[in-house]
Amino acid sequence: xxxEEKKVNRRDFxxxxxxxxxxxxxxxxxxxxxxxxxxDKAQQALATTEVDxxxxxxxxxxxxxxxxxxxxxxxxxxxxxxxxxAVKLDDLPDPQKDEDRVKAGKDEWLVMLGVCTHLGCVPLxxxxxxxxxxxxxxxxxxxxSGRIRxxxxxxxxxxxxxxxxxxxxxxxx
Amino acid sequence: xxxxxxxxxxxxxxxxNDRLPLLTLGAHLTDYPTPKNLNYWWTFGGILTFCLITxxxxxxxxxxxxxxxxxxxxxxxxHIMRDVNYGWLIRYIHSNGASMFxxxxxxxxxxxxxxxxxxxxxxxxxxxxxxxxxLMMAAAFMGYVLPWGQMSxxxxxxxxxxxxxIPLVGDSITTWLWGAYSVDNPTLNRFFSLHYLIPFLILxxxxxxxxxxHVPGNNNPVGIDIKKPSKDTVPFHPYxxxxxxxxLLVFMIIFAGFVFFTPNVxxxxxxxxxxxxxxxxxHIVPEWYLLPFYAILRxxxxxxxxxxxxxxxxxxxxxxxxxxxSKVRSAVFRPIYRQFYWIFVLDVLMLGYVGAMPAEGIYLxxxxxxxxxxxxxxxxxxxxxxxxxxxxPVPMSISEPVLTGGAxxxxxxxxNDKV
Numbered sequence: 001x002x003x004e005e006k007k008v009n010r011r012d013f014x015x016x017x018x019x020x021x022x023x024x025x026x027x028x029x030x031x032x033x034x035x036x037x038x039x040d041k042a043q044q045a046l047a048t049t050e051v052d053x054x055x056x057x058x059x060x061x062x063x064x065x066x067x068x069x070x071x072x073x074x075x076x077x078x079x080x081x082x083x084x085x086a087v088k089l090d091d092l093p094d095p096q097k098d099e100d101r102v103k104a105g106k107d108e109w110l111v112m113l114g115v116c117t118h119l120g121c122v123p124l125x126x127x128x129x130x131x132x133x134x135x136x137x138x139x140x141x142x143x144x145s146g147r148i149r150x151x152x153x154x155x156x157x158x159x160x161x162x163x164x165x166x167x168x169x170x171x172x173x
Numbered sequence: 174x175x176x177x178x179x180x181x182x183x184x185x186x187x188x189x190n191d192r193l194p195l196l197t198l199g200a201h202l203t204d205y206p207t208p209k210n211l212n213y214w215w216t217f218g219g220i221l222t223f224c225l226i227t228x229x230x231x232x233x234x235x236x237x238x239x240x241x242x243x244x245x246x247x248x249x250x251x252h253i254m255r256d257v258n259y260g261w262l263i264r265y266i267h268s269n270g271a272s273m274f275x276x277x278x279x280x281x282x283x284x285x286x287x288x289x290x291x292x293x294x295x296x297x298x299x300x301x302x303x304x305x306x307x308l309m310m311a312a313a314f315m316g317y318v319l320p321w322g323q324m325s326x327x328x329x330x331x332x333x334x335x336x337x338x339i340p341l342v343g344d345s346i347t348t349w350l351w352g353a354y355s356v357d358n359p360t361l362n363r364f365f366s367l368h369y370l371i372p373f374l375i376l377x378x379x380x381x382x383x384x385x386x387h388v389p390g391n392n393n394p395v396g397i398d399i400k401k402p403s404k405d406t407v408p409f410h411p412y413x414x415x416x417x418x419x420x421l422l423v424f425m426i427i428f429a430g431f432v433f434f435t436p437n438v439x440x441x442x443x444x445x446x447x448x449x450x451x452x453x454x455x456h457i458v459p460e461w462y463l464l465p466f467y468a469i470l471r472x473x474x475x476x477x478x479x480x481x482x483x484x485x486x487x488x489x490x491x492x493x494x495x496x497x498x499s500k501v502r503s504a505v506f507r508p509i510y511r512q513f514y515w516i517f518v519l520d521v522l523m524l525g526y527v528g529a530m531p532a533e534g535i536y537l538x539x540x541x542x543x544x545x546x547x548x549x550x551x552x553x554x555x556x557x558x559x560x561x562x563x564x565x566p567v568p569m570s571i572s573e574p575v576l577t578g579g580a581x582x583x584x585x586x587x588x589n590d591k592v
Contacts, residue, residue: 043352069354120331122452
């Protein structure tokens with residue numbers, strides 16, 4: 001009896017092969033059921049937005065919708081840029097230079113995903129302890145460069161992919 | 174479980190029962206021997222069954238009029254309120270019904286905590302109950318999203334963003350949950366689908382919950398094992414059914430009080446503003462029944478840490494039967510644990526209160542103290558008190574304190590001490 005148990009016979013092979021084929025089959029059926037929940041083609045098609053920025057005054061900002069999320073476009077004054085660049089990187093929870101958050105030569109334009117990196121609320125402008133944005137949901141403070149300074153948010157507000165089509169138009173996405 | 178085999182009286186009944194023993198099941202449920210000392214805290218199982226059925230019936234009716242589309246949902250809810258015959262009544266029963274459901278389930282859970290109903294041999298009943306509770310929270314959250322008001326939208330945003338705290342795959346999971354790059358129409362659509370599904374999953378788990386209950390039988394206020402059937406038990410019908418019915422009536426009066434006199438007091442007025450993805454309401458709060466967990470989330474100054482503690486606060490309940498080291502079930506005979514129990518109740522109530530307040534100043538301090546105590550209760554108090562506490566003598570049977578002249582179980586101590 002015990003001798004026979006140890007022997008791998010054709011039946012064991014058939015069992016293992018059947019389980020393996022079965023597992024592949026189940027996986028092949030489950031994947032479409034899972035992937036159907038990812039963004040569909042209609043959602044993906046909304047991936048770029050062009051914005052006219054000619055009417056924004058220095059120190060002011062506008063909010064536009066991109067992929068269902070707000071984008072803050074702020075034309076910063078030279079004082080604001082200087083303030084953002086005077087901050088020591090050691091003081092930042094998520095160290096990043098202001099220069100790395102804007103396009104070179106277009107330093108006045110801060111284009112940023114207006115979504116708190118904590119739990120996704122929209123921060124309020126010109127509020128908080130750092131002259132930038134303040135999220136009312138759980139109290140995250142961002143500076144004039146949109147970098148996290150205080151509160152539960154782990155990272156700076158995200159910079160989306162964007163480019164200047166001409167001096168008055170930017171394309172987001 | 175009664176040992177004697179049930180035989181239907183009629184010939185047709187016998188014919189059917191031989192093929193599907195539903196009548197045997199009915200007889201089992203009718204005769205089911207129940208401890209005769211069950212107090213009114215034990216009536217909430219029946220009340221919760223009523224709540225579930227109410228939610229399912231009113232929900233099916235609402236789904237006949239509701240439209241799950243981002244452009245139409247808000248208007249369709251107003252259409253239910255203004256145009257549909259008795260739509261206002263059905264929707265107010267459904268929305269307040271969720272609150273009443275949670276009120277009852279919290280009483281049910283705290284009853285279990287006081288009388289040690291989660292302890293051996295009832296661990297599986299307890300765990301199935303917690304699974305029901307988790308599904309209830311999921312159903313309530315998704316239901317709250319459906320009117321597509323400001324609180325719906327931003328509640329959905331904050332809760333789904335909890336998953337973005339997961340390292341590496343967090344953002345992909347969040348996008349997958351949304352079906353878009355933010356909370357949007359696909360999110361609303363799937364939440365409606367799942368909101369319709371979950372109550373039926375709960376119904377299935379309720380059947381398992383009751384099945385698991387009927388194996389060892391009910392715990393009882395003195396928390397001792399009893400012989401079934403015996404002098405310590407009464408048949409479920411009519412003794413328990415009539416007691417449950419009376420408690421249910423009182424509960425329904427309170428329920429109706431909310432529905433007819435203050436139908437919006439438990440909601441938030443911001444949810445009567447249509448969803449706006451550009452503006453977050455200044456003060457967002459979840460529904461009252463989730464506030465203690467919200468307070469725990471906000472008490473941690475770290476995103477991932479807050480999320481872990483919030484889910485941990487629920488999942489620690491699953492291992493409670495093994496954290497409690499006491500051999501005595503009922504807190505009636507546990508003088509030390511009894512005091513900690515009430516401190517814990519106050520702690521949860523305090524967390525609920527600070528969860529509704531802004532996360533700053535004294536509220537943040539209270540939330541942190543409350544969170545630490547919440548976990549300390551399970552991780553330190555439960556195991557340590559169970560080992561060190563000198564419990565009061567437990568009566569030999571439910572009848573004993575009565576037969577020996579004291580109606581209060583605690584009076585039985587003196588008698589027991591001599592024995």
